[in-house]
Amino acid sequence: MTHSPSLLTSGDFNVSDANELYQVDRWSSGWFRVSGSGKMEVTPGQGLSAPLRDIIDELVEERGESLPLILRFPQVLAGRVQHLNEAFRAAIREYDYQGSYQGVFPIKVNQRRAVVETVAAAGYDYAHGLEAGSKAELALCLAQKMHPDALLSCNGFKDDGFIKLALWGRTLGKNVVITIEKFSELDRTLKQAKALGVRPAFGVRFKLHARGSGQWEESGGDQAKFGLNAYELLRVVERLREEDMLDTLVLLHTHIGSQITDIRRVKVAVREATQTYAGLIAAGAQLKYLNLGGGLAVDYDGSKTTFYASMNYTLAEYAADVVYTAQEVCRAREVPEPTIVTESGRAVTAHHAVLVMPVVDVTGPTRDREDAPEPAEDSHQVVTDLKEFLDNLTLRNYREMYNDAVDAKNTLHNLFDLGYVSLEDRARGEALFHAILKKVAKLVRGEKYVPDEFEDLQSILADQYICNFSLFQSLPDNWAIDALFPIVPVDRLNQRPTRQATLVDITCDSDGKIEKFIDLRDVKTTLPVHEPGDQPYYLGVFLAGAYQDVLGNAHNLFGKVSEAHVTVTGAGEYNIDLFVRGQKARRMIESMGYEEVMLRDSIEDQVDEALRAGHLTPVQEFELLEDYGEELLGYTYLEYEDGADVIEGAEERLRGNTVRVSEDIPPAPDDLATEAATAGADKTAQAGERDYLVR
Numbered sequence: 001m002t003h004s005p006s007l008l009t010s011g012d013f014n015v016s017d018a019n020e021l022y023q024v025d026r027w028s029s030g031w032f033r034v035s036g037s038g039k040m041e042v043t044p045g046q047g048l049s050a051p052l053r054d055i056i057d058e059l060v061e062e063r064g065e066s067l068p069l070i071l072r073f074p075q076v077l078a079g080r081v082q083h084l085n086e087a088f089r090a091a092i093r094e095y096d097y098q099g100s101y102q103g104v105f106p107i108k109v110n111q112r113r114a115v116v117e118t119v120a121a122a123g124y125d126y127a128h129g130l131e132a133g134s135k136a137e138l139a140l141c142l143a144q145k146m147h148p149d150a151l152l153s154c155n156g157f158k159d160d161g162f163i164k165l166a167l168w169g170r171t172l173g174k175n176v177v178i179t180i181e182k183f184s185e186l187d188r189t190l191k192q193a194k195a196l197g198v199r200p201a202f203g204v205r206f207k208l209h210a211r212g213s214g215q216w217e218e219s220g221g222d223q224a225k226f227g228l229n230a231y232e233l234l235r236v237v238e239r240l241r242e243e244d245m246l247d248t249l250v251l252l253h254t255h256i257g258s259q260i261t262d263i264r265r266v267k268v269a270v271r272e273a274t275q276t277y278a279g280l281i282a283a284g285a286q287l288k289y290l291n292l293g294g295g296l297a298v299d300y301d302g303s304k305t306t307f308y309a310s311m312n313y314t315l316a317e318y319a320a321d322v323v324y325t326a327q328e329v330c331r332a333r334e335v336p337e338p339t340i341v342t343e344s345g346r347a348v349t350a351h352h353a354v355l356v357m358p359v360v361d362v363t364g365p366t367r368d369r370e371d372a373p374e375p376a377e378d379s380h381q382v383v384t385d386l387k388e389f390l391d392n393l394t395l396r397n398y399r400e401m402y403n404d405a406v407d408a409k410n411t412l413h414n415l416f417d418l419g420y421v422s423l424e425d426r427a428r429g430e431a432l433f434h435a436i437l438k439k440v441a442k443l444v445r446g447e448k449y450v451p452d453e454f455e456d457l458q459s460i461l462a463d464q465y466i467c468n469f470s471l472f473q474s475l476p477d478n479w480a481i482d483a484l485f486p487i488v489p490v491d492r493l494n495q496r497p498t499r500q501a502t503l504v505d506i507t508c509d510s511d512g513k514i515e516k517f518i519d520l521r522d523v524k525t526t527l528p529v530h531e532p533g534d535q536p537y538y539l540g541v542f543l544a545g546a547y548q549d550v551l552g553n554a555h556n557l558f559g560k561v562s563e564a565h566v567t568v569t570g571a572g573e574y575n576i577d578l579f580v581r582g583q584k585a586r587r588m589i590e591s592m593g594y595e596e597v598m599l600r601d602s603i604e605d606q607v608d609e610a611l612r613a614g615h616l617t618p619v620q621e622f623e624l625l626e627d628y629g630e631e632l633l634g635y636t637y638l639e640y641e642d643g644a645d646v647i648e649g650a651e652e653r654l655r656g657n658t659v660r661v662s663e664d665i666p667p668a669p670d671d672l673a674t675e676a677a678t679a680g681a682d683k684t685a686q687a688g689e690r691d692y693l694v695r
């Protein structure tokens with residue numbers, strides 16, 4: 001078993017135990033910590049700290065906002081951009097590398113406005129650029145304020161529209177580089193460039209034979225989706241030479257996949273990429289940039305290993321190895337040391353966002369149940385057998401007793417199906433079976449060697465904590481590719497967590513659950529949690545800022561969650577700069593092709609009919625329509641009004657503290673047109689929908 005037994009038994013428990021139990025110092029890279037009073041705190045800089053619970057309480061209890069929500073910390077995001085650039089600067093100084101470093105942020109990792117704008121601003125002085133992989137992403141990037149030297153790298157498959165937009169970008173003074181992903185894009189671009197009268201700048205993506213590791217291994221290698229092979233690469237050079245445009249080829253691009261867990265894979269890829277660069281120089285190209293793509297990993301479980309949720313190197317080691325390897329090859333080949341470019345997305349964005357989800361209910365096989373019921377006078381033999389197994393269970397016979405108990409439980413269920421066991425006896429039998437499992441779990445906890453069949457015991461006995469969120473919307477990678485995220489209660493970390501739980505979401509999908517948690521060795525099947533008690537209990541999902549916001553989907557019509565952008569201003573002091581409300585039910589329904597008016601008309605028709613038939617009174621009619629309208633404008637997640645009482649003195653504290661509030665998705669122009677056409681249909685509804693204007 002992988003649990004730390006000493007932390008789960010009785011005795012003192014303090015915040016350093018909590019830190020060890022949840023591995024906070026290992027995965028947080030210094031951006032979060034457990035405070036002395038047992039609260040998870042964000043720590044975005046020297047002397048800056050803010051307890052997450054305080055921020056949540058202000059939003060929920062004082063301002064009446066609903067959960068779940070995402071807390072975004074722009075300082076953490078900006079800090080990551082700085083650390084990345086500083087790590088490369090340090091490596092360049094250390095090795096006296098003759099080129100420089102210029103990162104780009106691949107916006108596909110998180111295109112949210114708050115993220116792109118913060119990265120662009122934090123990267124400005126470093127000439128940190130942006131990477132677009134589609135027309136829409138390019139349109140977004142072109143509108144950003146960027147350093148004139150910063151790269152705007154255009155990757156992905158391109159049509160004429162994409163190419164034209166990229167070329168126009170150069171006339172705006174932006175350093176746009178069009179990366180050729182397949183050979184036909186070259187002629188297409190040359191043609192457009194001539195037609196528009198714009199001189200292009202080309203990158204060319206090369207298929208390394210080196211591969212990444214783990215889940216994205218297929219991004220590299222000969223069968224990779226993108227990139228040219230060596231023969232095609234040389235044809236690009238020849239083709240450009242024919243056009244007398246070889247000087248427009250400025251960048252070599254490679255990318256071996258995301259979350260590269262093993263630094264050796266990075267070094268192998270950098271060596272091959274730099275050799276390719278040197279080969280192109282030898283063929284007459286005058287490349288300026290060597291773009292090594294993404295892949296810089298995030299240590300989600302803090303284990304510092306090559307496990308898929310981890311990495312066996314630090315940011316500083318990454319930068320040093322990249323710079324050193326590139327230089328080594330350049331020196332050997334006697335070619336100029338190029339500007340090194342990396343496209344780190346995951347490592348830049350993961351840390352800045354925390355998903356906060358409230359536990360709304362708890363179920364479990366051993367809860368609310370008398371531990372070991374006595375069989376009744378007339379109980380079936382199988383029930384009395386189970387009782388006997390329980391009473392006779394010891395460390396010496398537990399394997400045998402356990403197997404007997406499993407057999408007896410199966411018999412119990414078979415007999416129930418045939419009508420020989422009553423519902424009461426079934427309840428007694430199941431309770432006795434769980435009591436046996438509990439006792440076995442207790443017995444094996446202290447054992448050094450635990451047979452495989454008992455490894456699952458903890459998860460069979462675990463509680464299910466029902467959390468108000470959708471896994472599919474907020475943590476899609478956990479569902480799709482078993483991605484692990486550190487999950488920690490946001491407070492009470494000075495109290496011993498006495499329960500083991502798996503987490504389930506509120507979708508109607510049985511896949512909507514979390515049953516794998518970070519561990520130093522492999523994964524854990526349960527999460528240590530506290531008994532919720534009468535105060536709201538919140539779990540924070542950390543390192544959730546990369547890919548999740550974007551890949552999430554609207555399963556069961558649960559929409560985008562609300563988000564708060566928080567700046568920390570001192571020790572325990574913070575400001576909520578912006579609150580973006582999550583998507584409302586109406587938006588989710590409309591995204592499926594319905595129109596609000598249509599829904600309301602249908603309900604009104606049905607109400608009229610029910611009124612005529614006498615199933616409704618006029619008062620009920622009014623209330624029904626009001627409730628229906630309210631839900632259309634409501635949050636898609638569970639909202640328990642009784643939990644949102646205002647704390648005394650809140651008004652005072654709020655004064656002078658300004659929060660901008662914004663509706664997540666302002667109506668699109670065609671939405672507005674529809675609304676104008678139906679103006680007057682429901683003035684209250686429209687007024688409610690306009691609160692995004694309150695800025």
Ligand SMILES: *Cc1c(COP(=O)(O)O)cnc(C)c1O
Pocket residue numbers: 106108109155255257258259293294295296343344345346347
């Ligand atoms: C997705 C992608 C990235 C980002 O990779 P991370 O591992 O998130 O840093 C970089 N470059 C390209 C070409 C990509 O497709």
